Structures are given as C-alpha cells and as structure tokens.
Amino acid sequence: MWSDSALDIRAYTAEDRRAVVALWQAAGLLRPWNDPERDIDLCCSSSESEIFVGVREDRAIAAIMVGHDGHRGWLYYLAVDPGSTGQGFGRRMVEHAEGWLASRGVPKVHIMIRETNLDVQAFYRRLGYEDNPCRVMQRWLDPAAGALAAPKTADPGAGTSD
Numbered sequence: 803m804w805s806d807s808a809l810d811i812r813a814y815t816a817e818d819r820r821a822v823v824a825l826w827q828a829a830g831l832l833r834p835w836n837d838p839e840r841d842i843d844l845c846c847s848s849s850e851s852e853i854f855v856g857v858r859e860d861r862a863i864a865a866i867m868v869g870h871d872g873h874r875g876w877l878y879y880l881a882v883d884p885g886s887t888g889q890g891f892g893r894r895m896v897e898h899a900e901g902w903l904a905s906r907g908v909p910k911v912h913i914m915i916r917e918t919n920l921d922v923q924a925f926y927r928r929l930g931y932e933d934n935p936c937r938v939m940q941r942w943l944d945p946a947a948g949a950l951a952a953p954k955t956a957d958p959g960a961g962t963s964d
C-alpha cells in the first residue's frame with residue numbers, strides 16, 4: 803500500500819464494491835450502457851488490470867481503473883469524491899496507476915475523454931498529458947449495450963463514455 807498523511811492508495815477488494823460504484827455515480831461517470839459491476843468483475847478477472855482505491859479516514863474517496871493490452875496502458879473511471887477535489891488526490895491516483903503500468907514495462911498510457919469535457923482535459927494536461935492525433939473508433943460486440951448507447955443524449959456529461 804502506498805500512503806501519505808492524507809491518502810492511502812490500495813488495490814480494490816470485494817468489500818469496496820458499493821463504495822466504488824457510489825463514487826463513480828457521484829462523480830458522474832456512470833452511463834446506461836456501462837454496467838459498473840460488470841466492469842469491475844471483468845477488470846478483476848485479469849492480472850493485467852486493476853482498480854485502485856484511495857482511502858482517507860477509513861472512507862473510499864477516490865478510485866481509478868488501470869490496465870494494459872500488452873502494448874499500451876489505459877486509464878478509466880478516475881473519480882474523486884466531489885467533496886474532496888482540489889487537494890491533489892486525482893493527481894495521486896493517476897500517478898499511482900502510472901507507476902503500476904511502468905512497473906510492468908508499459909511505455910505509454912492513454913485516456914479517452916469526451917471532446918466537450920474541457921475540465922478533465924485541463925486536469926490531464928496539468929499532469930503532462932498531450933493530445934493524441936489518432937481517432938478512436940469503436941464497434942459494439944455486445945449489441946444490447948450498443949443499443950443503450952445508440953440514442954445520443956445532448957451531452958451525457960463529464961468523464962468518458964467508452
């Protein structure tokens with residue numbers, strides 16, 4: 803476990819499930835086409851992906867999902883409790899996930915952010931992230947999830963929609 807006086811960062815355990823889903827909900831990251839419990843289960847089924855939880859005073863106040871595909875690393879579901887933002891916890895969670903990737907020899911990390919989500923882009927720029935000139939394309943392998951995503955709402959809000 804990595805820690806300092808303000809935040810302990812440790813790997814997710816099954817006991818964290820409700821708190822982590824609640825954090826993602828509070829941070830506005832949940833989408834109808836993404837079942838967070840299923841995403842947690844899939845992540846936990848691989849040794850090449852992990853969820854980290856940031857704990858302060860026995861309460862989960864931050865979480866991030868990280869993984870790699872054998873080539874590049876990816877970050878998902880970064881959330882800091884709305885009452886705890888602006889204190890460096892988001893940066894700590896990202897740096898911890900980056901360290902996890904680097905320890906596995908992964909040379910580069912990516913994050914998908916909605917083009918309209920300027921706040922999160924600014925956050926990642928502050929952490930040294932740059933625009934990637936590649937276009938991300940997708941195809942749903944789960945038609946049911948794809949059908950939920952199909953009727954585009956005006957703007958689903960902050961965070962990723964992937």
Ligand SMILES: CC(C)(COP(=O)(O)OP(=O)(O)OC[C@H]1O[C@@H](n2cnc3c(N)ncnc32)[C@H](O)[C@@H]1OP(=O)(O)O)[C@@H](O)C(=O)NCCC(=O)NCCS
Pocket residue numbers: 829830831879880881882883886887888889890891892893894913914915920921922924925926928929960961962
């Ligand atoms: C985005 C989020 C994780 C940031 O967490 P946070 O704990 O407030 O961020 P930090 O305090 O660690 O900020 C780190 C740096 O980014 C800067 N920063 C944070 N938000 C910023 C913003 N909206 N615009 C510009 N800079 C910003 C901070 O000033 C800080 O800079 P410094 O370290 O040089 O002083 C948090 O606001 C959140 O959970 N948002 C909702 C969920 C979400 O959108 N997640 C991203 C999914 S892609």
